[in-house]
Each structure stands twice: as C-alpha cells, then as structure tokens.
Amino acid sequence: MTGWLHSCRRTSVPTLARHLIGVAVAAVALLGLTYVLDPFHDYQLATAAAYLCAAAGLTVLIGQNGQLSLGHGALMAVGAYTLAMVQNQFGDHGVIAQWTVVVSLAAGVVTATLAGTVIGLAAARLRGPYLAGLTLVVAIALPAVTTVFSGVFHGDQGMSVFLPPVPDQLGVDFPMERWQAWLAVAAALLTLLALANLVRGRFGRSMRAIRDNEVAASVAGIPVARVQVVAFVVSAACAGLGGGMFAVLAQSVSPDAFTLTLSLNLLLAVVVGGSGSLAGAVWGSLLLVLLRYWADQLTGGLALSAGLRTRLAGNLPLAVFGLLLIVVMMAAPGGVQGLLSRAGRWVGGRLIRRPSHRAEVPAPDAEPPAPVVSHS
Amino acid sequence: MFRSLHRIVAAATIAVLVAAAGACSQSGGSGSSGGSVPGVTDTEVVVGTHTPLTGPAAAGYSKISAAAKAYFDYVNANGGVNGRKITYKIMDDGYNPATTQQVVRQLVLQEKVFAILNGLGTPTHTGVLDFLNTNKVPDLFVASGSLSWNQPQKYPYTFGYNPDYTIEGKILATYLKANFAGRKVCTFGQNDDFGADGLKGVQAVLGANGVAHSETYDVTNTNVAPAIGALKQAGCQVTVSFSVPGFTALAIGTAAQIGFRTQWVVSNVGADYATLAALLKTAAGPLLEGVISDSYLPSVDDTSNGWVALFRRLNTQYNNNTPFDGNVEYGFSVGYLFVQALKAAGKNLTRQSIVDAVERNGFNGPGLFKLRFSKNDHSGYGGLQMGRVQGGKQTLFGPVYTTDDGSGAVTSMVASPAAPPANGIPT
Known part of the structure; x- marks a missing residue:
C-alpha cells in the first residue's frame, strides 16, 4: 500500500481523485471488517464512526483554525433531535423507506449548520477562553431546553426514533448492527473526504494562516472573521451528522446522551489523537469507544465487591482517559498520530535510507502541535 | 501534499487490523454456542x-x-x-x-x-x-x-x-371521589409517560376539570420547590403524586418546609414506607403519617x-x-x-x-x-388495594379494585390470593 501511495506521489493525480481512491479503499476494507465482526463489535465500530464524524470536524476547527469549542456535544444533540423528529414524521405518515434516513440526516446537518452559524457569528468576535466559555454555556444549556419544552422534546425520557428495518435484499439474518455500521461508516468516510479536500485547498491554508498569526493573515488579505465563521459552521455540520448517526444507532434520543461530558469526550478524542489531524481523529474516536470497553472488561475480570464495581463502572474509563491525556501531553504533544508518524519516519529512514533532504522537508500541514488556544 | 491522505489510509488500515484481531479472538469464544438459543445451555x-x-x-x-x-x-x-x-x-x-x-x-x-x-x-x-x-x-x-x-x-x-399507571390513577381517583368529595385535587408527576399516564387515569374519573392544578418534576433536577410552591399557591387540599421514592420524599419534605398542608396520595412505585423513612430520616414519622397509597402486593408488615x-x-x-x-x-x-x-x-x-x-x-x-x-x-x-400509613406501618384496607385503561368503570372484589408452596418454589 505504501508503495502504491509513493507511486501516486510521483504522478500528478488530482487531489480529489486521490482522496476518492483512499476513501474507496477504506470503504472496501471496512465493509469486509463488518462481516468479520460479531454484532456487538459492529455496533462499537458504528459508534466510533459516529464519534468520528463529529471529532473530525472538531479537530479541523481546533487544530487547523485555532478555535476551541466545548459545545460540539450540543450541536450533536441538534442533529440527533432533528433526525428523530423528521424520522418520526415519516413513520407517522407511513413512509417506510431507506431514503428517509438520508433525508433526516440531511435535515439534521442543516439544523446543526444553522445553529453553528449563530454560534459561529458570535464566536468570531470572541477569543480564546471567552470563546470556550460561550460554547461551554451552549453545551450546558441546550440539554435543558428538552425539559423546558417537554411537549415537543419529551423531557428526560427523550423520544424513540422510528427507523426503517434492514433492507430485505440483505437477507433475514442480516444483523441490524451491521447495517448500522454501514450507515455510520459511510457517514464518517464522507465527512473525512469532504474535510480532507477542504483542508488541502485554499480554505485550509487560510485557516492555518489565521491560526498561526491572525494579524499577518489579515494583512495578507485573508478575511479573518469570515474564515473563522465558515470553519465553525463546517465543524457544526459535521457534529450534526455525527449526532444524527448517534440517534440512528441508539434508535432513541434523550438529553442525557448529549451532556457536557460528550463535548469534553470529543475534545479528548481530538487532543489524544493529535490535534488538527484527521487521522488523529480516527484514533481518538476509536479510543473513546475502546477505552470504555476495555475498562469494563478489566473490572469484569477482577474479583471486586459489588459496591466497588458499581463505583468503578462509570468512572474508570474517565480516570483512564484523564491519565492518558496527561501522559500524551507530556510524552507526545502531537497525540497518537504525531507519535505514529514520528515512528513511521524513523522506521522509514532506517529501512529505505531515503535521501536526507526528503525526510527533512516538513509536510505542509505538519502541525506544530498547535496550541489549543492560540490567542489570549 | 500527500501526507494527510497517507495518514488516514494508514490509520484506517491499522484500525481494521486491530479490530479484526480483536474479532478473531472474540469469535473463537462465541462459536461454540452457534445455532442454539442465546444464553441457554443444558445447565x-x-x-x-x-x-x-x-x-x-x-x-x-x-x-x-x-x-x-x-x-x-x-x-x-x-x-x-x-x-x-x-x-x-x-x-x-x-x-x-x-x-x-x-x-x-x-x-x-x-x-x-x-x-x-x-x-x-x-x-x-x-x-x-x-x-x-x-x-x-x-x-x-x-x-x-x-x-x-x-x-x-x-x-x-x-x-x-x-x-399500569392509568388504572392506578383511576383507582386512586375513585377512592378520592368517595372519601374526599369536594376537596381540591391536584397532581404532581414525573415529566414522562409515568406522570402522564397517571394523570390520564385520574382525569378519566374526576373529569378534565377535576384536577385543579398539575405540576411535574424532571429527574435531572432535584429542585422541586417551584413546583411544590405552585401547588401550595393553587390551594391543593389533596395531592396525587406519581413519583419515584426519591422525589416523593423531596416533595413531602419540601411541602413541610414551606408549610404546605395537603393530603398526599402516592403511587405504589413511590410510596414504600421504609424507603421514604430512610430518606426523610427523623422527620419521617410525623410527615408520613396518614399518607395514602395503594398496592398490588401484600403489605410487608402483614x-x-x-x-x-x-x-x-x-x-x-x-x-x-x-x-x-x-x-x-x-x-x-x-x-x-x-x-x-x-x-x-x-x-x-x-x-x-x-x-x-x-x-x-x-x-x-x-x-x-x-x-x-x-x-x-x-x-x-390488574388490581390494587388502598393503603394508608398508620403508626409507622403501611396497612392495606378495603376491597381490591380493578378496571381497564379506557373509560370502563372501577369495580371491586375481595382479595383471595393463593397460598405459597411449602418449599417456596413453584411447581
């Protein structure tokens, strides 16, 4: 695979085509994977993919544009509740077809985009901790909306989401979880494709220029405020898609699924994976799912008293995540992906003995582990 | 130029390998139960x-x-x-x-x-x-x-x-109609189907206007003072509560604090005396005395x-x-x-x-x-018996009532439960 990529590198395949090929390869690999996994692991894969939709958008916002959002969990809620309401409308009117899910997901993306535009417009006027503060308020306040307007949103109980059954063509024994994994993986790959193209182009350069030095970017003719708003809106749309996928996976929405913890988890996924790197978002999203699972397995394997087990059940993953975050920040500020690409370069240098000048050319987007808050 | 894609593909590939490795180790364990009923073996x-x-x-x-x-x-x-x-x-x-x-x-x-x-x-x-x-x-x-x-x-x-909470609401309301006629009846309910189904039952008997005021609480918000204050303001003489024990205790305690005197009538799921007493601690005795409830299982004190x-x-x-x-x-x-x-x-x-x-x-x-x-x-x-707290004990009294969750009447019958088998295991 590496050889193939290197040969691509020498020819001049257009960026979009290259990304399309990459996505197609990943899609085929993941499709195969869903057949290897049992339903439970398919569901985990689907969950990680749903996280990835939101985390990928957030890592672009934080790592490439230098805006910190603690409110993306709330934007996911916007997407999820929209999907739930549109799907239930379809269900009430007897429209049972697979395309309804696509329409509802699109509706979720649109409402999240609108919400993101409102927040983004305010955000463009705020810097560093003030921006974080604003988005924090959104994350805390939005779930409460569901209990205030419980006639519409059904309060803490939430709503169940009407979903069309698995297509008949796939067979009677086709597990629901594999179908959900397909949907979620498709959404995640589309998100990655769109973001990879965005980051690679002129807009990506503008974002990074603003991140590195706002004044210089402004002097160079980059419309700073507009780029920042658009960056926020794009990441909000991704969060909306991720939230919609959450609703599809859980077949229900409730405010407790979208608390501040979710926003912080997304941030953790971004930072641990490697801020600004889409591949890092993949790592972070996988870790969000797997760490919880591993912690469960660990406590399940130990002989513990029932009380201690109960106390550990929810908290151990948080403790592990916190510890991991500290370790990563100290040992590898570039996150998992930074560590991996460093290791990859080292191994590559040893094995291939490339001409030294190639190894030294910094990648265009090689993130100087971007300070999470670049303006203060 | 190519690094981003390179990385994504590399990351995805490794992820696939890791997951596949996990799956292989997993499927080895679950393969043995293929074809049989999940969770059931001969032993x-x-x-x-x-x-x-x-x-x-x-x-x-x-x-x-x-x-x-x-x-x-x-x-x-x-x-x-x-x-x-x-x-x-x-x-x-x-x-x-x-x-x-x-x-x-x-x-x-x-x-x-x-x-x-x-x-x-x-x-x-x-x-x-x-x-x-x-x-x-x-x-x-x-x-x-x-x-x-x-x-x-x-x-x-x-x-x-x-x-179901609707027949419970109907049965509680029928009792109130007979024994608290002319009093102002209000409800305090959990803000979901629990509270809504219960309210529906009460209204089926007392009529839509039979409930003078209705308040709800959210499980995520332990501040019930505004709701209880509103019930006091409305002059509720009887308050029917569809609440889990924690919120029954909060409601009764808060009412006592603000001097709201009302006859509490609590759904069986939130009325267990020992649970409420543990939550209300020393105040439990006077606060819970006279609280009306119902049950479909015999009283634990019987x-x-x-x-x-x-x-x-x-x-x-x-x-x-x-x-x-x-x-x-x-x-x-x-x-x-x-x-x-x-x-x-x-x-x-x-x-x-x-x-x-x-x-x-x-x-x-x-x-x-x-x-x-x-x-x-x-x-x-499908049936419930009324109960009341008397001297720190939950006592059931009167006939067993039954009804449907529609507009059917509430009828009564005498309870005649079967005796348990001698060794306590069904035959």
Whole structure:
C-alpha cells in the first residue's frame, strides 16, 4: 500500500481523485471488517464512526483554525433531535423507506449548520477562553431546553426514533448492527473526504494562516472573521451528522446522551489523537469507544465487591482517559498520530535510507502541535 | 501534499487490523454456542437486567435486583429449573436512558443473555423497546407501569409487571371521589409517560376539570420547590403524586418546609414506607403519617400473609438479611414469577417458548389480583388495594379494585390470593 501511495506521489493525480481512491479503499476494507465482526463489535465500530464524524470536524476547527469549542456535544444533540423528529414524521405518515434516513440526516446537518452559524457569528468576535466559555454555556444549556419544552422534546425520557428495518435484499439474518455500521461508516468516510479536500485547498491554508498569526493573515488579505465563521459552521455540520448517526444507532434520543461530558469526550478524542489531524481523529474516536470497553472488561475480570464495581463502572474509563491525556501531553504533544508518524519516519529512514533532504522537508500541514488556544 | 491522505489510509488500515484481531479472538469464544438459543445451555440460563444502582432513582430501587438474585440463588441451591441454574446479570444504568441503551446492548449482544428480566424505569426502558423486539429478545416483567409495555402487536416480546399507571390513577381517583368529595385535587408527576399516564387515569374519573392544578418534576433536577410552591399557591387540599421514592420524599419534605398542608396520595412505585423513612430520616414519622397509597402486593408488615413470611425467611438466608421493605418483596415476587414462567416454558427452552408460556398465563403468586397476560394483553397486575400509613406501618384496607385503561368503570372484589408452596418454589 505504501508503495502504491509513493507511486501516486510521483504522478500528478488530482487531489480529489486521490482522496476518492483512499476513501474507496477504506470503504472496501471496512465493509469486509463488518462481516468479520460479531454484532456487538459492529455496533462499537458504528459508534466510533459516529464519534468520528463529529471529532473530525472538531479537530479541523481546533487544530487547523485555532478555535476551541466545548459545545460540539450540543450541536450533536441538534442533529440527533432533528433526525428523530423528521424520522418520526415519516413513520407517522407511513413512509417506510431507506431514503428517509438520508433525508433526516440531511435535515439534521442543516439544523446543526444553522445553529453553528449563530454560534459561529458570535464566536468570531470572541477569543480564546471567552470563546470556550460561550460554547461551554451552549453545551450546558441546550440539554435543558428538552425539559423546558417537554411537549415537543419529551423531557428526560427523550423520544424513540422510528427507523426503517434492514433492507430485505440483505437477507433475514442480516444483523441490524451491521447495517448500522454501514450507515455510520459511510457517514464518517464522507465527512473525512469532504474535510480532507477542504483542508488541502485554499480554505485550509487560510485557516492555518489565521491560526498561526491572525494579524499577518489579515494583512495578507485573508478575511479573518469570515474564515473563522465558515470553519465553525463546517465543524457544526459535521457534529450534526455525527449526532444524527448517534440517534440512528441508539434508535432513541434523550438529553442525557448529549451532556457536557460528550463535548469534553470529543475534545479528548481530538487532543489524544493529535490535534488538527484527521487521522488523529480516527484514533481518538476509536479510543473513546475502546477505552470504555476495555475498562469494563478489566473490572469484569477482577474479583471486586459489588459496591466497588458499581463505583468503578462509570468512572474508570474517565480516570483512564484523564491519565492518558496527561501522559500524551507530556510524552507526545502531537497525540497518537504525531507519535505514529514520528515512528513511521524513523522506521522509514532506517529501512529505505531515503535521501536526507526528503525526510527533512516538513509536510505542509505538519502541525506544530498547535496550541489549543492560540490567542489570549 | 500527500501526507494527510497517507495518514488516514494508514490509520484506517491499522484500525481494521486491530479490530479484526480483536474479532478473531472474540469469535473463537462465541462459536461454540452457534445455532442454539442465546444464553441457554443444558445447565444454565443467563438473564440480565438494567436497574439504577446509582443516581436519583437508586434509593430503594437498588434493592430489587438483589432480592430477585437472592431468590434465584435459593432456587439454584435446590437444583435450578429443569436442571438449569439461573444466572442474573445486573447492570447499573443510573436511571439514565442513554446509559440504558449501552448496557442493554452489552447484555444482549455481548453477554448474549436469554432474556431481559424486570428492566426498571419508564423513561429508561422505553428507549430499548425497539432494540429488544427487533432482536426478538424476551423482555419480561418490566419494572414500571407504563402503558407502552402492553402493545402485543408492535412489541410481541415485551410484558409488563406493575399495574399500569392509568388504572392506578383511576383507582386512586375513585377512592378520592368517595372519601374526599369536594376537596381540591391536584397532581404532581414525573415529566414522562409515568406522570402522564397517571394523570390520564385520574382525569378519566374526576373529569378534565377535576384536577385543579398539575405540576411535574424532571429527574435531572432535584429542585422541586417551584413546583411544590405552585401547588401550595393553587390551594391543593389533596395531592396525587406519581413519583419515584426519591422525589416523593423531596416533595413531602419540601411541602413541610414551606408549610404546605395537603393530603398526599402516592403511587405504589413511590410510596414504600421504609424507603421514604430512610430518606426523610427523623422527620419521617410525623410527615408520613396518614399518607395514602395503594398496592398490588401484600403489605410487608402483614405477618399473617404466607408470602411475606416466605420472602422474609429467604431474605434472611440468601439476601444478607437486608431490611425487608417493599422493594425486597417486589424483587422476590418478580423472581418467583420468572421461575414460574421458566417452568411453564418447559425443558426445551427457547425465546418463543417462554413468550408462549407467559401468554398462557395461569400464574399464581403473591399478587392481590391476577396477572392479565394473554395473547392480546401484555400488561401485568390488574388490581390494587388502598393503603394508608398508620403508626409507622403501611396497612392495606378495603376491597381490591380493578378496571381497564379506557373509560370502563372501577369495580371491586375481595382479595383471595393463593397460598405459597411449602418449599417456596413453584411447581
């Protein structure tokens, strides 16, 4: 695979085509994977993919544009509740077809985009901790909306989401979880494709220029405020898609699924994976799912008293995540992906003995582990 | 220029490999049970539940699953059911619907349980109905009285246990109509189907205008002072509360603090005396005296009842002698009913055979009224007896009332429950 990529590198395949090929390869690999996994692991894969939709958008916002959002969990809620309401409308009117899910997901993306535009417009006027503060308020306040307007949103109980059954063509024994994994993986790959193209182009350069030095970017003719708003809106749309996928996976929405913890988890996924790197978002999203699972397995394997087990059940993953975050920040500020690409370069240098000048050319987007808050 | 893509592909590839490696190790373990009934072997049947062991609804409710498990331990010590020992996997969901989603999926997909037994809570269990029924997992004896459990066409695998809140509301309101005529009746309910179904029942008897004022609470917000203040403002003389024990205690305590004197009438799920007394501590005696409630199981203080005596004895032997309250009694009752259902399903236990067995019904248990299960009815107990706190004890009085969840009349009958088998295991 590496050889193939290197040969691509020498020819001049257009960026979009290259990304399309990459996505197609990943899609085929993941499709195969869903057949290897049992339903439970398919569901985990689907969950990680749903996280990835939101985390990928957030890592672009934080790592490439230098805006910190603690409110993306709330934007996911916007997407999820929209999907739930549109799907239930379809269900009430007897429209049972697979395309309804696509329409509802699109509706979720649109409402999240609108919400993101409102927040983004305010955000463009705020810097560093003030921006974080604003988005924090959104994350805390939005779930409460569901209990205030419980006639519409059904309060803490939430709503169940009407979903069309698995297509008949796939067979009677086709597990629901594999179908959900397909949907979620498709959404995640589309998100990655769109973001990879965005980051690679002129807009990506503008974002990074603003991140590195706002004044210089402004002097160079980059419309700073507009780029920042658009960056926020794009990441909000991704969060909306991720939230919609959450609703599809859980077949229900409730405010407790979208608390501040979710926003912080997304941030953790971004930072641990490697801020600004889409591949890092993949790592972070996988870790969000797997760490919880591993912690469960660990406590399940130990002989513990029932009380201690109960106390550990929810908290151990948080403790592990916190510890991991500290370790990563100290040992590898570039996150998992930074560590991996460093290791990859080292191994590559040893094995291939490339001409030294190639190894030294910094990648265009090689993130100087971007300070999470670049303006203060 | 190419690094980003390069990295994504590399990361995705490694992720696939890692996951595949995990899957291979996983599938080795689960391969042996291929083709058979999930969770059932010749010597074991694995069932699971979701229940709050932590969080706002844990008070009292956390004892239910432990009591059911204790009953299964007793049955297992006596050879199990049809040679199978019962393993009961209890998962804490903190009464949080989002967590319920996760733990139930874990139970069904990963732990491969045969059935979900007595999953607790209206808001929590509502979210997993579709999942359990699309996966054809028996969803037995839900610990809640929501009307949602009784939809045999839509959810053929789900069965209720508690009397639904609508018939409870109708029965409570009928009692109020007869004994508190002319008083201003208000309701205080949980802001979900629990409170809504209950209010619907009360209004079915008293009329839409019969309820002077109606307030709700959210489980995520423990500040009930505004709601209780509004009830005081409205001059409520009788307040019917559809609340979990933690919020019953909060409501009664808050009312006392602001000098709101009202006759409390509390749904059976939030009225267990021992649970409320533990929450209200020293103030419990005067605050709870005279509180009206209802029940479909015998009073835990009724020493003459054979079922209570049996469950107290097993509680001492198998449940670490936990203080015996309504929750412990409830847990034992559910355990007893499940063993009855397992027996009725026969030796060739399948998911369909236990559903059929429950629909055939004919179960005799500690309930004051019969279970309503049939092919077209998946709701649980159908009758309730009124009760009152007197001298620190919950006493039941009068006839057992029954009705339907529509506009049918409330009728009464004399309770005549069956006596328990001598060894406490259904035959």
